[in-house]
Amino acid sequence: MHLTRQVLRNLPTPYGGYDISWKRQMYKRLAWHFFGRRRTCFRIQIRTVERALRNSTFSGSARKEFFKELNTTRLEAACSEHGVIYKEFLKTLDENDVQINKTMLEKLAIYEPRTFQSLCDMSIQYQKDNEIYTKNSVTPYGELTRGLQKPML
Amino acid sequence: MANNRVLQWATFARTWWIFDANHQCHIKSAKRIALYLQGKHKPIYHPLSDIGDHVVVINTAGISMRNDFWRKWKYNHHTGYAGGHSVTSAWRLHELDQTKVVEKSVYATLPGNLLRRRMMRRLHLFTDDNVPDDILQNVTDQIRQVTVVPRLIQEYTQEELDAMPKLFDWPDDYEIEFKRRKEDDEIKKYLK
Amino acid sequence: MSGGSIPSNFLKNVLNNGIGRYVCQMKRVTFKFCKQRNDSQGTRDFIENHLLDFTNAHPGVVVYIQPRNNRPSKIVAEYLNGRSEGIATTKMPQEEICQWLEHLRTRSGAEIVRLRKNHHTDNPSTQGVWHPFTNKDTSLNLAKFPDNDSYKVPSTVSTTDRLLEMGRKLRQEKLSEKS
Amino acid sequence: MSASIRSGLKVVCFRKLLIPLQQVPSRCYKKGLSKDLRIQYKSRLTVGPEPDRHRSEFINWNYDSEVYSFGKRLGEDLNDDILKKVFLHRSYIEREKKKIQELGIAVGTSGLDVDHNEQLAKSGEQLASNYVLIYLRNAFPNYFEEGIRSIHEYLMSEDVLCNIGRHLGIPELIMCDDFPLRESTIVTTLMAFIGALEQEKGKERAHLFVRDFILPQLIGKDINEMWNVVNPMGLLTAVLHFQKRGLPEPRLLWEGASSTLMSVYHIGIYSDQKLIGKAPGETAQIAEEMAARDALKRLCQTQESRPALLLGKLSENLKLDEKKVNISAKDIIEQFSPKESTASTSSKSIFGIFKGNHSLNKV
Numbered sequence: 001m002h003l004t005r006q007v008l009r010n011l012p013t014p015y016g017g018y019d020i021s022w023k024r025q026m027y028k029r030l031a032w033h034f035f036g037r038r039r040t041c042f043r044i045q046i047r048t049v050e051r052a053l054r055n056s057t058f059s060g061s062a063r064k065e066f067f068k069e070l071n072t073t074r075l076e077a078a079c080s081e082h083g084v085i086y087k088e089f090l091k092t093l094d095e096n097d098v099q100i101n102k103t104m105l106e107k108l109a110i111y112e113p114r115t116f117q118s119l120c121d122m123s124i125q126y127q128k129d130n131e132i133y134t135k136n137s138v139t140p141y142g143e144l145t146r147g148l149q150k151p152m153l
Numbered sequence: 154m155a156n157n158r159v160l161q162w163a164t165f166a167r168t169w170w171i172f173d174a175n176h177q178c179h180i181k182s183a184k185r186i187a188l189y190l191q192g193k194h195k196p197i198y199h200p201l202s203d204i205g206d207h208v209v210v211i212n213t214a215g216i217s218m219r220n221d222f223w224r225k226w227k228y229n230h231h232t233g234y235a236g237g238h239s240v241t242s243a244w245r246l247h248e249l250d251q252t253k254v255v256e257k258s259v260y261a262t263l264p265g266n267l268l269r270r271r272m273m274r275r276l277h278l279f280t281d282d283n284v285p286d287d288i289l290q291n292v293t294d295q296i297r298q299v300t301v302v303p304r305l306i307q308e309y310t311q312e313e314l315d316a317m318p319k320l321f322d323w324p325d326d327y328e329i330e331f332k333r334r335k336e337d338d339e340i341k342k343y344l345k
Numbered sequence: 346m347s348g349g350s351i352p353s354n355f356l357k358n359v360l361n362n363g364i365g366r367y368v369c370q371m372k373r374v375t376f377k378f379c380k381q382r383n384d385s386q387g388t389r390d391f392i393e394n395h396l397l398d399f400t401n402a403h404p405g406v407v408v409y410i411q412p413r414n415n416r417p418s419k420i421v422a423e424y425l426n427g428r429s430e431g432i433a434t435t436k437m438p439q440e441e442i443c444q445w446l447e448h449l450r451t452r453s454g455a456e457i458v459r460l461r462k463n464h465h466t467d468n469p470s471t472q473g474v475w476h477p478f479t480n481k482d483t484s485l486n487l488a489k490f491p492d493n494d495s496y497k498v499p500s501t502v503s504t505t506d507r508l509l510e511m512g513r514k515l516r517q518e519k520l521s522e523k524s
Numbered sequence: 525m526s527a528s529i530r531s532g533l534k535v536v537c538f539r540k541l542l543i544p545l546q547q548v549p550s551r552c553y554k555k556g557l558s559k560d561l562r563i564q565y566k567s568r569l570t571v572g573p574e575p576d577r578h579r580s581e582f583i584n585w586n587y588d589s590e591v592y593s594f595g596k597r598l599g600e601d602l603n604d605d606i607l608k609k610v611f612l613h614r615s616y617i618e619r620e621k622k623k624i625q626e627l628g629i630a631v632g633t634s635g636l637d638v639d640h641n642e643q644l645a646k647s648g649e650q651l652a653s654n655y656v657l658i659y660l661r662n663a664f665p666n667y668f669e670e671g672i673r674s675i676h677e678y679l680m681s682e683d684v685l686c687n688i689g690r691h692l693g694i695p696e697l698i699m700c701d702d703f704p705l706r707e708s709t710i711v712t713t714l715m716a717f718i719g720a721l722e723q724e725k726g727k728e729r730a731h732l733f734v735r736d737f738i739l740p741q742l743i744g745k746d747i748n749e750m751w752n753v754v755n756p757m758g759l760l761t762a763v764l765h766f767q768k769r770g771l772p773e774p775r776l777l778w779e780g781a782s783s784t785l786m787s788v789y790h791i792g793i794y795s796d797q798k799l800i801g802k803a804p805g806e807t808a809q810i811a812e813e814m815a816a817r818d819a820l821k822r823l824c825q826t827q828e829s830r831p832a833l834l835l836g837k838l839s840e841n842l843k844l845d846e847k848k849v850n851i852s853a854k855d856i857i858e859q860f861s862p863k864e865s866t867a868s869t870s871s872k873s874i875f876g877i878f879k880g881n882h883s884l885n886k887v
Contacts, residue, residue, distance in 0.1 A: 030350045110474065140185070163477075168477045169781055195475075257369060287783040290782055293781075299498070412579075478778040
């Protein structure tokens with residue numbers, strides 16, 4: 001056993017003297033969750049890992065944009081179900097000093113629908129009191145806005 | 154566990170909507186239908202979770218296009234073989250199949266990803282009012298129309314028509330009806 | 346490191362610790378150091394000056410000292426959930442060792458890994474999670490569809506009617522001027 | 525181009541190897557290390573995993589200090605010999621006696637007359653289960669006795685108690701002969717600790733220990749699922765009859781996609797025109813059954829939105845009256861024997877589901 005180990009240690013290394021297996025281990029550690037030969041074969045693996053590393057450079061900002069857009073879609077949907085336009089809803093919350101940020105609003109819309117409903121009712125009442133005319137009297141999903149609708153002259 | 158299963162079933166349930174496309178602009182109505190097909194009207198929306206709803210569109214025959222788009226709006230087709238490209242104008246396509254105009258505009262509005270075909274299968278198009286019962290039974294709510302339905306000329310009473318201010322009157326023997334264009338052999342082939 | 350390859354986990358508590366009573370999760374700590382080497386100097390100073398204060402302050406933690414010749418100095422902490430954490434303290438001054446010991450003591454023993462969400466709840470909703478019918482009235486049950494007139498665009502005065510109105514008004518003014 | 529150069533290089537090196545078999549090892553050990561590691565890894569696989577060793581076999585282990593800090597860690601300052609007694613099992617004593625007999629020393633002088641922890645475990649178990657029952661009856665005053673029993677059975681079940689024991693560091697300190705430990709030994713040791721607490725510090729302290737360690741395991745668990753009610757609608761009719769209220773009538777609140785596979789039904793149960801419970805379901809029957817369960821939850825105040833259990837600091841000056849008795853579901857059902865009931869029983873009412881328009885849909 002000792003002899004074979006001695007021979008194995010001194011086998012020639014093609015890459016100019018340093019041991020390539022450490023580098024392969026590092027790439028393998030980055031590709032444990034890939035599919036098929038991308039997980040096992042180094043020459044295929046290296047392309048996908050470097051693509052993944054490139055993607056991770058701009059994934060930070062892409063993540064933020066995605067969740068911001070998702071948040072607005074969800075809140076627009078929730079507001080329109082109660083007949084309130086999303087922009088007017090946010091303005092009402094600001095003017096009434098209701099300091100709930102958008103992520104919490106989204107959680108309320110999904111997990112505490114009655115609380116969100118009362119926020120929307122407050123917004124409708126506020127629009128009525130301050131004669132805020134909702135420009136189009138229908139939300140993007142077709143629900144009637146129950147704020148004040150300016151009669152077409 | 155049964156409780157959580159049932160609550161999850163209700164939250165992700167697919168509801169059926171109905172939309173009356175009579176005298177509605179085909180682009181605006183497509184935009185609104187596409188939102189419902191994607192499920193963007195739900196606070197639990199996520200592009201990966203396929204929670205779109207079914208939409209039953211009735212009166213697609215009555216769809217409307219602005220100005221003279223019936224003549225100018227062209228649909229391109231291609232059979233995939235060499236020289237297989239063909240162009241059809243809207244009126245001809247509408248005469249061949251009265252649901253196609255709505256279907257194509259919704260298909261164009263939906264995001265072009267793998268879910269689009271699946272969402273299109275949840276779009277049920279009917280040329281007029283009668284919808285089979287098992288589909289109508291599923292419908293739980295209706296989507297509001299997109300454009301104001303204009304008051305048709307037939308709906309004006311004779312007195313209102315007379316009271317309408319006029320500059321001059323047509324001579325009696327003048328034929329009001331547009332000249333019917335000559336019957337096209339091509340269409341006859343399809344319509345048979 | 347791309348996001349997918351970094352291990353991640355959800356927030357978890359050991360045995361709802363802290364709700365009934367807080368139990369220090371570190372049950373045992375071992376100081377391994379060498380008597381001669383100078384990179385264990387920090388650990389040796391720590392043992393001389395701070396170790397007794399630590400043991401008096403925290404009787405719930407068993408402390409072991411393991412001198413090993415020519416080995417790098419290390420702190421190994423064992424936790425109640427069966428995991429153990431080690432920190433290499435070579436060339437570390439005694440103050441830093443105190444801080445690391447404090448870090449080890451106040452941990453829950455779980456692996457420090459990227460958290461998918463920094464909060465956890467077993468019943469997220471008290472008013473009932475949203476479902477497509479929460480904001481709808483039960484009268485929907487009886488409604489017959491397609492019910493066309495209540496889903497039209499809210500009717501407004503059309504332009505032809507407004508023109509007719511203006512025309513009528515002008516004619517009246519003319520008549521009143523004449524008379 | 526580069527491939528050809530590299531292949532050329534390989535040939536050159538290979539010729540170099542053949543001449544001196546015994547090469548002067550180069551100073552940097554990195555060259556063959558990964559190959560060595562791979563060989564070691566392969567041999568490790570053939571040998572198999574490390575055998576489980578008892579923690580006491582390692583060098584950094586001192587039983588007395590471990591036992592001392594175990595007490596201190598939980599905030600109970602019991603003296604050492606009672607703590608050691610808690611961890612001493614009968615099997616350990618018998619094994620030691622056998623060993624001594626083999627060595628031929630008289631048994632009396634071996635100092636093994638210390639008794640084991642069975643007696644403590646029995647009293648600890650008794651105290652813990654009583655206290656859990658009393659606490660649950662006071663925490664859920666309107667809940668049925670059977671429900672309370674099912675929660676108690678869950679809490680005092682072997683895997684929950686064993687999990688608690690494992691996470692308090694008990695298994696390493698146990699003196700008994702079987703290794704790896706059986707779950708029952710860990711549970712008896714935990715109970716023995718409670719018994720010791722009761723013996724040394726009194727009942728109050730032992731109750732506090734149970735309230736701080738066993739009861740928090742209820743957090744996040746759905747207590748209604750622990751008691752399997754086979755016919756919730758029947759039980760609901762019995763309860764409403766017992767409370768002299770109108771019999772439950774299931775009504776369809778909403779219905780979606782009913783002619784497809786993905787149908788959803790929301791059924792609400794009314795008694796005297798008041799909505800007492802509602803639930804969704806894949807079919808009308810499932811929805812009705814779940815609505816009955818929901819109604820029962822609201823009647824017994826064990827629904828998800830109930831106030832949290834009073835534990836830890838909140839329960840400092842908690843007064844629990846021992847004598848509290850909860851109504852038993854069996855008595856209610858016996859009172860409401862089927863002979864008396866004229867109204868349609870639960871099964872009939874399903875077919876009589878009316879599409880009712882009840883604007884009050886918020887419970």
